[in-house]
Amino acid sequence: MEVEGILNSAAESYPMNGGDGPHSYTNNSAPQRRLIEASKELIIEAIEEKLEIDSSSCVNGSKAFGIADLGCSVGNNTFIAVHNIIEAVEKKKAKKNDESNSSSLLEFQVFFNDHSNNDFNSLFRSLPYNDSSRSYYAAAVAGSFYGRLFPNSTLHFVNCSFALHWMSKLPKQILDRNSSAWNGNRIHYTSSSNAKVHEAYADEYKNGMKCFLKARAQEIVGGGLMLIVVPAIPTNSNDMSQIPQAFSYGLLESSFSEMVNLGYISEEKVETFNVPHYFPTSKELEAIIKRNGNFSIEIMEILSRKMKFIKSSVEIVVGTMRAAMEELFRQHFGNEVLPHLFQSYTKKVEENLDILDLKFSQHEDLFLILKRKIN
Numbered sequence: 069m070e071v072e073g074i075l076n077s078a079a080e081s082y083p084m085n086g087g088d089g090p091h092s093y094t095n096n097s098a099p100q101r102r103l104i105e106a107s108k109e110l111i112i113e114a115i116e117e118k119l120e121i122d123s124s125s126c127v128n129g130s131k132a133f134g135i136a137d138l139g140c141s142v143g144n145n146t147f148i149a150v151h152n153i154i155e156a157v158e159k160k161k162a163k164k165n166d167e168s169n170s171s172s173l174l175e176f177q178v179f180f181n182d183h184s185n186n187d188f189n190s191l192f193r194s195l196p197y198n199d200s201s202r203s204y205y206a207a208a209v210a211g212s213f214y215g216r217l218f219p220n221s222t223l224h225f226v227n228c229s230f231a232l233h234w235m236s237k238l239p240k241q242i243l244d245r246n247s248s249a250w251n252g253n254r255i256h257y258t259s260s261s262n263a264k265v266h267e268a269y270a271d272e273y274k275n276g277m278k279c280f281l282k283a284r285a286q287e288i289v290g291g292g293l294m295l296i297v298v299p300a301i302p303t304n305s306n307d308m309s310q311i312p313q314a315f316s317y318g319l320l321e322s323s324f325s326e327m328v329n330l331g332y333i334s335e336e337k338v339e340t341f342n343v344p345h346y347f348p349t350s351k352e353l354e355a356i357i358k359r360n361g362n363f364s365i366e367i368m369e370i371l372s373r374k375m376k377f378i379k380s381s382v383e384i385v386v387g388t389m390r391a392a393m394e395e396l397f398r399q400h401f402g403n404e405v406l407p408h409l410f411q412s413y414t415k416k417v418e419e420n421l422d423i424l425d426l427k428f429s430q431h432e433d434l435f436l437i438l439k440r441k442i443n
């Protein structure tokens with residue numbers, strides 16, 4: 069029997085820095101961890117009020133409760149996210165047991181997913197092995213979340229935190245000199261004044277999200293939930309040049325242009341480079357989810373508005389960017405230029421930290437809880 073979409077075609081992949089060294093994602097992901105921590109109360113609320121899994125036999129029967137963390141990377145963030153979900157499900161289950169005078173227990177199976185070149189060895193070495201802090205069975209699932217990863221109706225809760233802005237691929241037109249959507253020496257749509265570039269990115273993002281939702285609709289049980297946290301752009305942003313992301317990419321662009329002038333890289337290398345990130349507005353996401361039709365949007369909030377703003381430091385700005393994007397730069401520009409690039413970028417961040425802070429304070433991260441409709 070052929071299962072539709074089971075082939076997980078090779079997607080472009082640029083893993084976060086592995087291991088636990090000074091430039092690793094493990095040691096440079098505190099801002100992402102703050103989002104996970106800020107999500108905790110909303111997760112408890114969502115699981116308490118929205119999760120409907122009785123009919124799937126999982127809560128009352130013997131089947132394991134399936135959790136997947138899509139784009140888990142390395143380090144503690146994924147363990148904190150999983151721990152928060154399990155704690156909330158156990159709380160709900162305990163309440164149900166009290167009401168029905170039952171003492172049945174739930175078993176949890178957690179799937180940690182990322183691209184196959186993610187540092188899964190480091191991740192599994194750092195798994196909490198002490199039973200009191202880990203009450204689940206753990207497995208790695210390697211592959212792109214833009215394709216199928218799990219059998220039909222096997223997941224009860226999916227978490228995808230700070231990963232869906234990585235596109236499955238770049239739109240071809242932006243690299244084509246003959247196209248009106250050519251992005252020249254700009255490296256992202258937010259720093260480009262060409263609206264066609266934005267359009268091309270948006271179309272490619274929609275294609276990717278269509279595949280993502282189609283796969284999850286098959287894998288999540290009816291009544292199960294999916295949590296998405298994604299960096300976004302305010303719906304009313306008419307002037308892209310004013311959004312925080314445009315400023316960060318602008319600094320990187322000026323580092324690249326400096327390196328071209330110094331002869332470290334060619335102009336052509338920069339013209340063929342673009343960052344495969346897309347930041348949707350809440351309206352765009354809503355439209356994409358509605359078009360898929362298999363999920364209801366139960367909660368949609370701007371998470372950053374619930375968080376206290378913390379001023380940045382040069383170390384945090386450069387450290388998080390390096391841990392997340394070094395591999396992308398390495399694959400395109402080569403290893404040897406990386407020290408110059410980060411040296412130049414660090415200097416620019418030092419000179420612009422106040423503006424960056426002001427921009428980051430206007431940054432938006434969306435928190436969504438989707439429920440798989442029961443057919």
Ligand SMILES: C[S@@+](CC[C@H](N)C(=O)[O-])C[C@H]1O[C@@H](n2cnc3c(N)ncnc32)[C@H](O)[C@@H]1O
Nearest residue numbers: 100139140141145182183212213229230231234
């Ligand atoms: C910034 S990290 C977020 C890690 C973790 N969720 C957190 O909140 O700290 C984004 C992760 O998503 C992964 N990722 C991006 N695109 C992916 C895809 N198509 N399939 C699976 N993982 C993907 C990256 O490899 C990376 O590890």
